[in-house]
Amino acid sequence: MNSTGNPYVPILVIGAIGFGFAAFSLVAAAITGPKRYNRAKADPYECGIEPSPQAAEGGRFPVKYFLTAMLFIIFDIEIVFLYPWAVTFDKLGVFGLVEMSIFIATVFVAYAYVWRRGGLEWD
Amino acid sequence: MNAANYLYVSALLFTIGAIGVVVRRNAIVVFMCVELMLNAANLAFVTFARINGNLEGQVVAFFTMVVAACEVVVGLAIIVTIYRSRRSASVDDASLLKR
Amino acid sequence: MSIFTAPVLNYSLLAPILIVLAGAVLGVMIEAFASKAIRPVAQLSLTLGTLILAIAQVWRIRHQSSLTAAMGSVAIDGAAILMQGAVLVIAILGVLLIADQEQFTVLAAAVPGSEEERESLESGQKLTEVYPLTLFAVAGMLVFPVSNDLISLFVALEMLSLPLYLMAGLSRRRRLLSQEAALKYFLLGAFSSAFFLFGAAYLYGYSGSVSLAGIRDSVVGGSGNDVFFLIGIAFLSIGLLFKVGAVPFHAWTPDVYQGAPTPVTAFMAAATKVAAFGAMLRIFYTAFANAYWDWRPLMTVIAIITMLFGSFVAIAQRDIKRMLAYSSIAHAGFLLAGVIALNKAGLDASIFYLFAYGIATVGAFAIVTLVRDSTGEVTDLKRWAGLGKRSPFAASLFATFLLAFAGIPLTSGFIGKFSIFSAAYESGNKAIVVVGVLSSAIAAYFYIRVIVLMFFTDPADDGTSVVIPSMLTRITVIAAFIITIFLGVFPAPLLNFITSLAYFIR
Numbered sequence: 075m076n077s078t079g080n081p082y083v084p085i086l087v088i089g090a091i092g093f094g095f096a097a098f099s100l101v102a103a104a105i106t107g108p109k110r111y112n113r114a115k116a117d118p119y120e121c122g123i124e125p126s127p128q129a130a131e132g133g134r135f136p137v138k139y140f141l142t143a144m145l146f147i148i149f150d151i152e153i154v155f156l157y158p159w160a161v162t163f164d165k166l167g168v169f170g171l172v173e174m175s176i177f178i179a180t181v182f183v184a185y186a187y188v189w190r191r192g193g194l195e196w197d
Numbered sequence: 198m199n200a201a202n203y204l205y206v207s208a209l210l211f212t213i214g215a216i217g218v219v220v221r222r223n224a225i226v227v228f229m230c231v232e233l234m235l236n237a238a239n240l241a242f243v244t245f246a247r248i249n250g251n252l253e254g255q256v257v258a259f260f261t262m263v264v265a266a267c268e269v270v271v272g273l274a275i276i277v278t279i280y281r282s283r284r285s286a287s288v289d290d291a292s293l294l295k296r
Numbered sequence: 297m298s299i300f301t302a303p304v305l306n307y308s309l310l311a312p313i314l315i316v317l318a319g320a321v322l323g324v325m326i327e328a329f330a331s332k333a334i335r336p337v338a339q340l341s342l343t344l345g346t347l348i349l350a351i352a353q354v355w356r357i358r359h360q361s362s363l364t365a366a367m368g369s370v371a372i373d374g375a376a377i378l379m380q381g382a383v384l385v386i387a388i389l390g391v392l393l394i395a396d397q398e399q400f401t402v403l404a405a406a407v408p409g410s411e412e413e414r415e416s417l418e419s420g421q422k423l424t425e426v427y428p429l430t431l432f433a434v435a436g437m438l439v440f441p442v443s444n445d446l447i448s449l450f451v452a453l454e455m456l457s458l459p460l461y462l463m464a465g466l467s468r469r470r471r472l473l474s475q476e477a478a479l480k481y482f483l484l485g486a487f488s489s490a491f492f493l494f495g496a497a498y499l500y501g502y503s504g505s506v507s508l509a510g511i512r513d514s515v516v517g518g519s520g521n522d523v524f525f526l527i528g529i530a531f532l533s534i535g536l537l538f539k540v541g542a543v544p545f546h547a548w549t550p551d552v553y554q555g556a557p558t559p560v561t562a563f564m565a566a567a568t569k570v571a572a573f574g575a576m577l578r579i580f581y582t583a584f585a586n587a588y589w590d591w592r593p594l595m596t597v598i599a600i601i602t603m604l605f606g607s608f609v610a611i612a613q614r615d616i617k618r619m620l621a622y623s624s625i626a627h628a629g630f631l632l633a634g635v636i637a638l639n640k641a642g643l644d645a646s647i648f649y650l651f652a653y654g655i656a657t658v659g660a661f662a663i664v665t666l667v668r669d670s671t672g673e674v675t676d677l678k679r680w681a682g683l684g685k686r687s688p689f690a691a692s693l694f695a696t697f698l699l700a701f702a703g704i705p706l707t708s709g710f711i712g713k714f715s716i717f718s719a720a721y722e723s724g725n726k727a728i729v730v731v732g733v734l735s736s737a738i739a740a741y742f743y744i745r746v747i748v749l750m751f752f753t754d755p756a757d758d759g760t761s762v763v764i765p766s767m768l769t770r771i772t773v774i775a776a777f778i779i780t781i782f783l784g785v786f787p788a789p790l791l792n793f794i795t796s797l798a799y800f801i802r
Contacts, residue, residue, distance in 0.1 A: 140277050144270045151266035154259050169302040183321050183328075190328040204501075211494055218487050227483055234490035238497045245501035253506045254497075257447050261493060264454045268486055271458045275465060275482050279475045281407050 203244040210237035306365035309372045311353040316435040319346030323428030339427040374797030376442040379574035390563030392768040399557040401468045408471035433459040441574025445507040446496040464556040469672040477555025492535025498528035508583040539572035543602040553621035562661030566654035603629030603735040637723040645715035652708035659776025660697040669759040682755025687762040702740040708783035
């Protein structure tokens with residue numbers, strides 16, 4: 075890495091690569107892909123579920139969406155604590171490893187509870 | 198840019214959230230306003246961390262995010278349960294306890 | 297890049313907290329993997345075992361006091377040990393009440409009145425999730441009064457609150473009322489913790505440090521922006537005053553006390569007060585002590601309003617749980633007098649009062665769980681008439697707890713009130729003493745009225761009776777009774793113990 079240049083140059087480069095890749099994919103797909111349209115393809119995409127003007131039960135989403143969302147939030151946010159640990163991993167040494175293992179173990183306990191109690195079953 | 202401007206934004210967000218809690222009637226909207234208040238506090242913490250030149254405020258912001266997520270989960274569970282029993286999430290309908 | 301070293305945690309000093317948390321996690325494992333048949337017994341013994349082990353650890357570290365653990369985040373000083381001990385004793389009595397599973401619904405998620413709910417009730421299963429929830433709440437209550445920086449304070453505040461929000465909604469009878477209590481408690485609690493956090497942010501902005509010691513240094517040194525300090529102290533106090541149920545932040549108290557299952561109310565009313573006042577005492581006695589001129593006048597006004605409001609409104613109540621809720625508001629006012637006193641006597645008196653009040657509260661709500669008719673608990677005050685003639689034993693015990701609340705001599709409440717008011721007098725705050733004695737007199741009126749109702753009114757024949765208590769409930773009631781009377785007659789041992797230990801490290 076060029077140590078004398080502007081430190082933001084690498085970020086710019088990564089941004090340019092990302093943008094270039096996205097543009098390339100779109101253009102390449104438009105040029106090379108076969109074009110066979112049907113009704114299903116013209117529908118708006120909604121996570122694999124039949125899109126409807128209103129969700130069932132008068133515009134409300136079923137409770138299972140809430141359950142899934144809640145589980146996602148809980149397990150997702152714990153990552154916040156993993157980042158600082160990853161940054162100082164070498165300085166914290168064994169202490170950090172043990173503490174984070176305990177932390178992850180407790181998250182797994184929650185996961186085991188959800189799994190055993192049927193929180194992961196869709197129906 | 199002057200760091201104090203972020204404090205003004207944070208105070209504004211906090212006020213919007215607090216007003217929302219008081220005037221809105223839907224439990225979920227009330228709850229979202231509380232989350233807005235928590236995030237306003239987070240912004241204040243990060244701004245003060247910048248002003249004071251140490252990292253403690255940013256650490257607090259991490260913890261607040263996690264605690265807020267847990268609060269979301271507990272809150273949604275309670276609100277969904279009460280919605281299923283009453284078919285309504287309005288805090289005005291929940292008035293059995295007013296004697 | 298700053299030099300970064302691994303923190304030192306002092307596990308030995310954190311042992312009580314860690315044991316309770318480990319017990320809670322084990323409890324979740326039992327929920328996940330044990331069969332339904334053995335869960336109730338396994339959970340109850342695990343919970344009690346955990347709490348007793350934690351008390352033993354608190355006892356072990358009592359002389360290693362005046363240390364900080366976890367890099368100064370937690371202060372294990374004499375006052376911390378006393379408050380942790382009080383929380384744990386109250387928690388054990390509370391868990392013995394919670395073990396009476398008649399009070400709890402089986403399937404909290406089921407819609408009230410639905411087929412699903414009926415099936416779950418008929419299956420004879422038990423709701424055992426309440427035990428790990430209790431342990432998590434206890435862990436939060438152990439951390440809250442010993443927290444020495446703003447991060448641990450906020451995390452502990454939420455850790456003790458979140459399980460309680462859920463527990464408030466678990467009542468078996470009158471499900472809608474219970475769910476509504478949970479919703480109100482949750483929304484108002486989250487609202488107040490947002491205020492707490494915003495205040496914490498401004499205190500951090502004022503002092504540049506999240507530790508209470510750092511804030512204290514800034515206050516003593518007089519450096520920093522005073523506007524930040526005043527905003528911080530005001531918003532932080534709102535959060536704390538909400539948790540202790542002081543006027544004008546008391547609105548949730550009667551609703552939640554009434555709607556929650558009575559064993560949960562007992563545990564919550566007693567243990568939350570200890571934890572929240574513990575944290576409040578620490579914050580005001582250490583971080584804010586030198587700025588007392590900024591907060592004392594307003595806090596005095598709040599204390600006076602709280603005492604008077606709680607006492608007056610309690611008179612008008614027709615429901616025994618609501619009456620006890622308003623009485624708890626009045627008691628929050630008395631305890632605030634101890635916070636405002638800001639001297640050693642005030643600290644000693646507050647800790648004694650918290651312990652005495654907590655025990656009497658658990659005892660009183662334990663009796664409330666026993667007065668039932670065919671549909672469940674009877675909380676309508678009118679139907680308590682003549683209870684003393686029908687079941688003199690239970691009624692006398694309840695009368696004892698009421699007399700302790702009123703502060704009649706020979707009960708723990710008298711010693712508590714006397715020492716609080718003398719501490720307030722010593723600090724030169726005569727107004728609060730006058731109002732305190734006055735509102736005690738008002739409060740005594742409605743306590744005595746209930747006693748008269750129980751003993752000197754003819755019972756109506758409406759099926760109200762005192763059920764035979766289970767062994768565990770009996771232990772709670774008897775233990776609470778013995779402690780209440782013992783502390784009233786021989787307060788010296790505990791008072792001396794508190795006086796010798798109760799110091800905050802600065």
